[in-house]
Amino acid sequence: MVKNTVQEERMRNYFIQATKEILRGEGLKVVSVRNIAERAGYSYATLYNYFGDVKELIFECINDFQEECEEFVEARTNKSERGISKIKDTIIAYANFFVQHPGIFELFYLEKPNDISKKQPTLDLIYNFLDRLTMEEWVYCIKNNIKKMDEAERMKSEIRFIIPGILLLYLNRRRPESYKQFSAELNSQLDYILHKE
Amino acid sequence: MVKNTVQEERMRNYFIQATKEILRGEGLKVVSVRNIAERAGYSYATLYNYFGDVKELIFECINDFQEECEEFVEARTNKSERGISKIKDTIIAYANFFVQHPGIFELFYLEKPNDISKKQPTLDLIYNFLDRLTMEEWVYCIKNNIKKMDEAERMKSEIRFIIPGILLLYLNRRRPESYKQFSAELNSQLDYILHKE
DNA sequence: CAATATTATTAACAGTGTTAATATAATAAA
DNA sequence: TTTATTATATTAACACTGTTAATAATATTG
Numbered sequence: 174m175v176k177n178t179v180q181e182e183r184m185r186n187y188f189i190q191a192t193k194e195i196l197r198g199e200g201l202k203v204v205s206v207r208n209i210a211e212r213a214g215y216s217y218a219t220l221y222n223y224f225g226d227v228k229e230l231i232f233e234c235i236n237d238f239q240e241e242c243e244e245f246v247e248a249r250t251n252k253s254e255r256g257i258s259k260i261k262d263t264i265i266a267y268a269n270f271f272v273q274h275p276g277i278f279e280l281f282y283l284e285k286p287n288d289i290s291k292k293q294p295t296l297d298l299i300y301n302f303l304d305r306l307t308m309e310e311w312v313y314c315i316k317n318n319i320k321k322m323d324e325a326e327r328m329k330s331e332i333r334f335i336i337p338g339i340l341l342l343y344l345n346r347r348r349p350e351s352y353k354q355f356s357a358e359l360n361s362q363l364d365y366i367l368h369k370e
Numbered sequence: 371m372v373k374n375t376v377q378e379e380r381m382r383n384y385f386i387q388a389t390k391e392i393l394r395g396e397g398l399k400v401v402s403v404r405n406i407a408e409r410a411g412y413s414y415a416t417l418y419n420y421f422g423d424v425k426e427l428i429f430e431c432i433n434d435f436q437e438e439c440e441e442f443v444e445a446r447t448n449k450s451e452r453g454i455s456k457i458k459d460t461i462i463a464y465a466n467f468f469v470q471h472p473g474i475f476e477l478f479y480l481e482k483p484n485d486i487s488k489k490q491p492t493l494d495l496i497y498n499f500l501d502r503l504t505m506e507e508w509v510y511c512i513k514n515n516i517k518k519m520d521e522a523e524r525m526k527s528e529i530r531f532i533i534p535g536i537l538l539l540y541l542n543r544r545r546p547e548s549y550k551q552f553s554a555e556l557n558s559q560l561d562y563i564l565h566k567e
Numbered sequence: 568c569a570a571t572a573t574t575a576t577t578a579a580c581a582g583t584g585t586t587a588a589t590a591t592a593a594t595a596a597a
Numbered sequence: 598t599t600t601a602t603t604a605t606a607t608t609a610a611c612a613c614t615g616t617t618a619a620t621a622a623t624a625t626t627g
Contacts, residue, residue, distance in 0.1 A: 184574095205613085205614065205615080206614080206615060206616080207613090207614085207615095215575075215576090216575060216576050216577075217576090217615090217616095218575075218576065218577080218616085218617080218618095219574080219575055219576075221615095221616070221617080222573095222574065222575080226615075226616080227615065227616090282538060282539075282542065282543065283480055283542065285542060289544060293544075296543050296544060296545060297545075299543060299545075300539065300543060300545040327562060330555070330558075330559070331532070331559065331562070333539075334532050334535035334536040334539065334559065335528070335531050335532045335535055336535070337535045337538050337539060338531035338532055338533070338534045338535025338536070338538065339531040339535070341479060341534050341535065341538055342479075342497065342530075342531065342534060345479065345480065345482060346479070346493050346496060346497060347486060347490075347493060348493060348494075348497040358527070361527075362527070362528065362531065365524060365528070381605095402582085402583065402584085403583080403584060403585080404582090404583085404584095412606075412607090413606060413607050413608080414584090414585095414607090415585085415586080415587095415606075415607065415608080416605080416606055416607075418584095418585070418586080419604095419605070419606080423584075423585080424584065424585090
């Protein structure tokens with residue numbers, strides 16, 4: 174029984190890895206049951222022995238990608254000056270991760286699960302992801318009297334919405350048109366949000 | 371030649387109206403070539419005599435829906451107190467339009483055209499839509515020294531990103547979980563953005 | 568080794584967008 | 598008015614999509 178579960182988990186992982194490869198490379202639009210299965214080395218119907226439907230499989234990738242995103246951000250901010258400066262760098266790194274992997278942005282924010290109620294924990298992870306990435310530094314800021322607690326909360330909630338917003342418009346609507354403009358806009362927004370009052 | 375163009379425009383409109391009906395009712399996921407054509411009273415292949423592909427047709431609906439949204443907002447704000455108060459009401463009405471028509475939100479912000487370069491004017495319309503809806507009141511605010519020009523610009527650009535962001539998370543990720551919470555969050559964000567400094 | 572239970576595969580169904588060949592309708596010329 | 602031409606609409610077909618049921622292959626147990 175235990176052994177069975179291990180094998181089952183292994184199989185699930187083959188499909189998850191295959192899906193991740195396609196998502197990272199060609200993007201969400203070329204993710205298909207037959208496509209995934211071929212890359213995993215199995216028939217398309219085999220997939221249904223391990224996942225209820227293809228959306229379930231696709232959403233499984235979110236956890237893995239969050240870890241990758243975390244590493245990506247970590248690698249780009251570990252030398253940042255502590256406090257607001259590091260928070261800003263973290264958010265910029267977070268945004269750049271999605272600019273480099275627009276397919277993952279689609280997965281995180283655009284793709285709808287078949288049964289949204291079943292994916293509540295995953296949706297919560299997405300919603301609170303930036304909070305989690307910056308939490309340590311916010312604590313640092315409050316402890317060192319750089320920001321007050323309610324001030325920090327306000328900024329966090331503003332950032333929670335503005336980052337998906339600016340990414341949505343840039344990645345999905347090409348506004349602003351160039352990365353340079355996007356980057357400048359993001360920088361300006363963050364400076365304003367983080368330094369006011 | 372002229373007559374021909376008129377008829378052609380009439381035909382295009384049959385398909386556009388059919389598409390709009392489906393979008394408003396069942397949403398983007400049930401929009402299909404055969405579905406649209408049936409509702410328009412034509413065969414599915416006829417559609418391709420008037421539109422290059424189905425995405426082109428779908429994007430044609432954006433103009434019409436913008437007008438509807440404008441009327442929706444107008445009807446809900448014509449008695450608002452002029453100035454910041456009316457700007458806030460306008461933005462809330464704008465958001466509520468999409469809450470009541472999530473399919474139209476998908477169309478405006480989520481759906482990707484086949485050839486994004488061909489849809490630049492439409493994408494610009496979307497990007498500047500809220501600006502257009504609030505422009506008159508911003509002018510009013512500046513003229514009456516309620517806000518300075520650069521202050522107003524900052525607020526406009528903040529709103530440009532935060533509104534799609536909060537709508538994206540609520541409509542696509544069910545965060546926050548209830549409309550009441552969403553509404554409170556939106557209200558709080560707007561108060562903060564519009565009244566600071 | 569034989570019987571059973573698991574797991575993987577193929578075939579099929581109902582969809583999707585799109586194109587080419589065909590049928591129908593409207594127009595122009597005789 | 599009848600014929601020839603052109604424009605428009607329709608059906609058939611192709612290559613996809615997700616999903617399920619029946620079948621084939623494999624592994625496990627008696």
